[in-house]
Amino acid sequence: MLRQARFWDRVALRYAGESITDLTGYERSLRRVGELLGSGHEVLEIGCGTGATALRLAPGVRRLHATDVSGRMIAIARQRWHAQPMAQLSFEQADASTAAAAPAAYDRVLAFNLLHLLTDLDRGLAAVAATLRPGGLFISKTACVAEMNPLVPHLIVPLMRALGRAPALLCLNESGLVRALAGSGLDVIAIERHGSTRRDIRAFIVARKPG
Ligand SMILES: C[S@@+](CC[C@H](N)C(=O)[O-])C[C@H]1O[C@@H](n2cnc3c(N)ncnc32)[C@H](O)[C@@H]1O
Numbered sequence: 216m217l218r219q220a221r222f223w224d225r226v227a228l229r230y231a232g233e234s235i236t237d238l239t240g241y242e243r244s245l246r247r248v249g250e251l252l253g254s255g256h257e258v259l260e261i262g263c264g265t266g267a268t269a270l271r272l273a274p275g276v277r278r279l280h281a282t283d284v285s286g287r288m289i290a291i292a293r294q295r296w297h298a299q300p301m302a303q304l305s306f307e308q309a310d311a312s313t314a315a316a317a318p319a320a321y322d323r324v325l326a327f328n329l330l331h332l333l334t335d336l337d338r339g340l341a342a343v344a345a346t347l348r349p350g351g352l353f354i355s356k357t358a359c360v361a362e363m364n365p366l367v368p369h370l371i372v373p374l375m376r377a378l379g380r381a382p383a384l385l386c387l388n389e390s391g392l393v394r395a396l397a398g399s400g401l402d403v404i405a406i407e408r409h410g411s412t413r414r415d416i417r418a419f420i421v422a423r424k425p426g
Contacts, residue, residue, distance in 0.1 A: 219334065220310075222382045223285035231265040231291045239411035244419055245271055247409065248325065248354055251421065252276050256322040259346060261311035261339075262329030266292025272325075273304040280321075282309040312339045322351045328417070330357040330392065331385045340399035349426020353401055355419070356409075361388035362416040389418045396422045 223230075235241045249272070252258065256276045263269050263281035265288055273279040281304065283289050292306045309316070311326070312335055324343050333339040343353050360368050368386045375381035387395075393403050401422035408415045 219332070219382060220284045220286070222379070223283075224287040225379075227265065227285055227287035227291055230288070237410050237412055237415070240409045240415060240417075243409040243411070244327075244356055247407070247419065248272060249275055251352060251354055252323060257320065258323040258325060259321040260325040260327075261309075261343070262326055262332070263292060263306070264288050264328075266295050266306060268325075268327055269304060269306070270295060270299055270301070273301050276303065276323075278303045278305075280305050280307065282307045282311065284308065284310045312342060316346075318345050319348045321346050322348055324351070324353045326353070326355040326357070328356060328358065330355055331360050331387050332382055333385065334383065336385055336387075336395050337398060340395055340401070344399045344401055344424055347401075347424040349424055351424050352404075353396070353422045353424070355422075356417050357387065357392060357420070358384075359388050359392070359416050359418050360384050360386045361391070362414075389420075392418060392420060396420065400424070 252275050258276050258279045260269050260281040263283050266281055269279055269281040286308045289306050289308045296304060312333055324347055330336060347353060368384055372381050372384055376383060396403055401424055403420060403422045405421040407419040409419050
């Protein structure tokens, strides 16, 4: 995991300055997430990056705890928080794949642009399932790397990785994601695509913990 964290530490500042590639799709996803959040909810966001989405969602919930494996990403998120402080929002450096520090503590767990980056997807999803309360929802948006031109995952990314310019990617497709969620005991209740461009490779998936 150290290698992943080092990569994201290195690119954090540049990532913070990048603009969102499909703003319409992003806003669509935020609206959809907003429909699934309530003012009484305790929410965990994993892989929160520089905290931009957490800052947008926090006003609508009771508590939002946002975590990321990269200390630099979290440092930038905290700077943003200082410019826009909210009592209900907190940030912490943490690996999403480690066992849930707080079992059955959250009503919602959010993961945007994260699952395809985990070194062990099943372990990550097991941690999500453990930290959700029964009946709670896991809301994710994930790049289905298997839908990209095969040259990207099989040639370009490995080359860029060797140069330290890309993270490792899981070559997931939508059905693989659904299978992995089911394997961790989560019931998929919605699969959507929110992109405004012709081909959106990111699957927005909502899954419920039974109970
Ligand atoms: C593509 S960025 C997405 C950030 C943010 N969720 C967004 O949508 O803009 C992926 C983020 O996941 C984080 N990450 C990667 N592996 C992780 C892990 N095992 N646990 C927690 N965060 C992780 C990275 O540090 C990075 O901030």
